[in-house]
Structures are given as structure tokens and as C-alpha cells.
Amino acid sequence: MSTEADVETDAPEQPTWSRWVIIGGTLLAVLLIGATAGMFLTRTIDDDPAAATPVAGSVEVGFSQDMSTHHLQAVTMAGWARDHSTDPEIRQLAFDIERTQLEQVGRMKGWLMLWDQPEQAIGAPMKWMTEPMAGHDGMAMGTSSVNPGAGALMPGMATEAELAKLRSLSGKELDVYFLQLMLRHHQGGTAMAQYAASHSSMPALQALVRSILTSQGAEMDQMKLMLSGRGAQPLP
Numbered sequence: 001m002s003t004e005a006d007v008e009t010d011a012p013e014q015p016t017w018s019r020w021v022i023i024g025g026t027l028l029a030v031l032l033i034g035a036t037a038g039m040f041l042t043r044t045i046d047d048d049p050a051a052a053t054p055v056a057g058s059v060e061v062g063f064s065q066d067m068s069t070h071h072l073q074a075v076t077m078a079g080w081a082r083d084h085s086t087d088p089e090i091r092q093l094a095f096d097i098e099r100t101q102l103e104q105v106g107r108m109k110g111w112l113m114l115w116d117q118p119e120q121a122i123g124a125p126m127k128w129m130t131e132p133m134a135g136h137d138g139m140a141m142g143t144s145s146v147n148p149g150a151g152a153l154m155p156g157m158a159t160e161a162e163l164a165k166l167r168s169l170s171g172k173e174l175d176v177y178f179l180q181l182m183l184r185h186h187q188g189g190t191a192m193a194q195y196a197a198s199h200s201s202m203p204a205l206q207a208l209v210r211s212i213l214t215s216q217g218a219e220m221d222q223m224k225l226m227l228s229g230r231g232a233q234p235l236p
Contacts, residue, residue: 054115060205062128063196064108065121065217067212070154070192071101074185077158079232080167081178090175093222097182100215107208125154129195156188183223186216 051093054060075098082094112119121127153159158181166177190213197209227234 006165009209017115040118054111054117054202056117057128059117059128059196059200060125061112061117062121062202063192063205065117065119065135066125066128066154067189067192067196068105068112068186069109069120069125070189072102072155073157073194074182075105076188077166077178077185081174083169085178086171087175089226090178093219094178094228097219104208104212107204110231111204124152126152130201131149133196142204156185158185173231176227176230179223179227179230180232180235183220183227185221190216190220 026195058070078094078097082091082098085091085094109119162181166174167175167182193209193212193216197206197213198205
């Protein structure tokens with residue numbers, strides 16, 4: 001006669017592939033929810049006949065295009081860490097970053113759709129920034145340093161070589177390098193968000209910027225503690 005313990009022991013475990021399918025579906029749903037929310041909030045919060053629709057080259061359009069691209073690299077790095085790290089703390093942080101930034105990307109892509117603007121900027125990034133930007137260390141970053149020409153990276157973005165290195169690592173080395181790259185990535189994104197906040201009066205964008213600064217601020221503090229706990233320092 002089988003006991004309750006026997007039944008629990010014989011119960012099949014959920015396949016790994018099934019778990020990742022569920023996670024992938026969840027992240028896709030988050031992206032779609034963000035897009036829907038972005039379009040809804042823009043229609044309601046900014047429902048002002050006198051308000052002009054943002055045009056190409058504006059802070060609103062440029063920020064939405066560039067920050068979406070910036071966020072998607074963070075999502076890519078976080079997805080890799082979530083799938084390849086064996087540290088539960090790293091995997092949870094990576095999933096949180098994926099979920100938060102995909103929702104924010106959804107909002108921005110929803111706006112761009114409403115404004116009839118392409119999802120990506122044409123040409124070099126950061127053209128919407130016409131004044132010097134303060135870096136994460138408080139130093140002024142002139143527009144020439146963030147927009148030197150086509151192919152230039154936005155603040156905090158990882159290079160192809162750095163991404164390749166991340167994919168080549170495992171164990172503690174993977175965890176530390178992921179934290180270092182993501183911390184720098186968040187710092188660059190924070191500077192971009194602060195610039196947009198001070199150069200746009202669009203309520204929906206202001207709300208998004210507050211969300212970015214709140215979530216990334218908390219994650220940066222967490223990543224600094226996690227690096228310290230692993231005997232490592234942020235990238236110079």
C-alpha cells in the first residue's frame with residue numbers, strides 16, 4: 001500500500017525546458033503589457049489638444065528609441081546570466097532586470113508606434129542630446145563623447161568583445177563579470193534618464209523616468225553589495 005511519502009517521491013519533476021518556456025512566456029507577457037500601458041498612458045495622461053505629437057529628433061522620440069536599445073542589451077546580458085549562473089542570487093537579480101526593463105521597453109515602443117516613429121534611430125545614437133550630460137561619476141560628458149559618429153556606443157553599453165567574454169565565463173567569474181557589466185550599464189542608463197527628465201515635460205515620459213531611476217538605483221546599490229561580497233570591485 002503506497003503511503004503519502006511514496007506518492008510525493010514518485011511525482012515527476014518539472015522538465016527544465018518546461019520551466020524556461022514558462023519564464024519566456026512570462027517575459028513576453030510583460031513586454032506586451034508594457035506596450036499596452038505605454039499606449040494607454042500616452043492617450044490618457046497626454047490627452048491635450050494643444051500638445052504636439054513628438055517628432056523625429058525630439059527628446060521624447062530619441063530617448064524612447066535609444067533607451068529601448070540600451071535596455072535590450074541589459075535584457076540580453078541578464079538572460080545569459082539567468083540561464084548560465086548557478087548562483088540563486090544572481091539568477092534572481094537577472095530575472096528581475098529582464099522583467100522590469102522589458103516592461104519599460106514595451107512602454108517606449110508603444111509610444112513610438114503611436115507617434116508613427118521607427119523603433120530605432122536612424123544614424124548615430126544620442127542625437128537628441130544637444131547639451132553636455134553628467135556621467136555617473138558626476139563628471140560632465142560632452143555630446144562629442146557620447147555621439148562621436150555612427151557605430152558609437154551609448155553610455156554604459158558593453159562592447160562585442162565584452163559580451164563575448166561574458167559568454168565565455170562560468171561560475172564565480174561569470175557572476176562577477178555580469179555584475180560589473182550590468183552596474184556600468186545601469187550607470188550609463190541612469191545618466192540618460194536624468195537628461196531626459198530635465199529636457200522633457202511629457203508626463204508619461206516623466207513617469208517612466210521615475211520608474212527607471214527608482215528600479216535601477218536600487219539594483220545598483222544591490223550590485224555593489226554583491227560585488228563586495230564576492231571580493232570584487234566595479235569596473236574602472
